[in-house]
Amino acid sequence: MGTLTEVTVALRGAGCVFAEDEAALLLDAAADDRLRLDDLVARRVAGTPLEYLLGWVEFRGMRVGVRPGVFVPRQRTAFLVEQGLACVPDGTPGACVVDLCCGCGALGLTAATELRARGCDVELVAADVDPIAVECARENLAALNAPVFRGDLFDALPLDLRGRIDVLLANTPYVPSARVADLPPEARDHEPLVALDGGADGLDVFRQVAEGAAEWLAPGGTVLVETGTGQVDTACAVLVESGLTPRVEHSEEHHATVVLGTRAL
Incomplete structure (x- = not known):
């Protein structure tokens, strides 16, 4: 052929x-x-994912490198980045953006690139627990001179970021454990389970992020996480328990739901 x-x-x-x-x-x-x-x-x-064969995925108009064993960013997650961008006014000096559970680094890469195009001076840091993802993200973020750390959530971040993060993008897994088997084979058989399985109700990792965000965010800073529509009420309650003010945004165009939690000024 x-x-x-x-x-x-x-x-x-x-x-x-x-x-x-x-x-x-x-x-x-x-x-x-x-x-x-x-x-x-x-x-x-x-059944090999197309993105693994090409070596890249297009995300918010940019080609982002991917490799076998790394979570492939979904197009709906562009809405999470869009909401993160809205948290930073044009020309903001010294905005600190963190891409937690970064995978290939697509969220941080596109967010920082677009913010810099708007005249914002951005400090970008990314982190992931998976070594393959960390290496992939380092390649993608090298042009931005953005460090990528390996470790479990906030444990991976430098301590000098505590209380300074303005935008925390956290594309956490949110598929309930019992539903992982129902995922398309491309995801279930090829992508890392740690990037898919969110625990009993899909929000185990989200809870850890919400708890940590309360002390890592700057005053007025916001954490943004994608969830399923049926998880919104629980996610908002978790944010309130963590001392954050919740907000929910939904996009019909992207078929995506993003829950935001903001630290008080």
């Missing part, structure tokens, strides 16, 4: 919803190497 039509037919037969778009991307990635194309198509048909 070597034509767009042939590859599209093969992908469509494997259940790929956007078969023609994916076929064009695989043809481009193969760069006229027939053996490489055959390998890419075979792996895609077998």
Whole structure:
């Protein structure tokens, strides 16, 4: 197989919803190497995520590097970044942005890039518990000179950030443990479980982030986390218990829900 039509037919037969778009991307990635194309198509048909085959994912208009074993940022999570950007007025000097549970670093990369384009002087720091994610994020954030630390949530962060974070982006796992088996095979079989499984009600990691955010945020700083719509009430109650003022934003366009918790001034 070597034509767009042939590859599209093969992908469509494997259940790929956007078969023609994916076929064009695989043809481009193969760069006229027939053996490489055959390998890419075979792996895609077998269920390997497209982003792993390409080595990148497009997120908020930027190509962000990804690799096997790293969580692939979902397009709906662009709404979380959008809400984080709204927390920083244009021209803000010295805004501190942290991408916690950063994965490949897509949230921090796009947020800092867009804020700097708006004239904001941004200090970006990222962290993740997974070593593969940390290495991937370091590559993606190298151009921004942003450090990426490995460790469990706030334990990974330098102590001098305590009480200074203006925007805390935390793309925590929120799938209840009993529902992980229902995820699409691309996620269930290829992405790290630590990035998917949120515990009994999906909010175990969220609770840890909310508790820590109360002391790591600057006065007026905000933590932003994506959740499911059915988790909103519990998430807001957790934020209140942690001394933060909750707010919920929902996007029909992105099919996304973001819960925000702000520390008092």
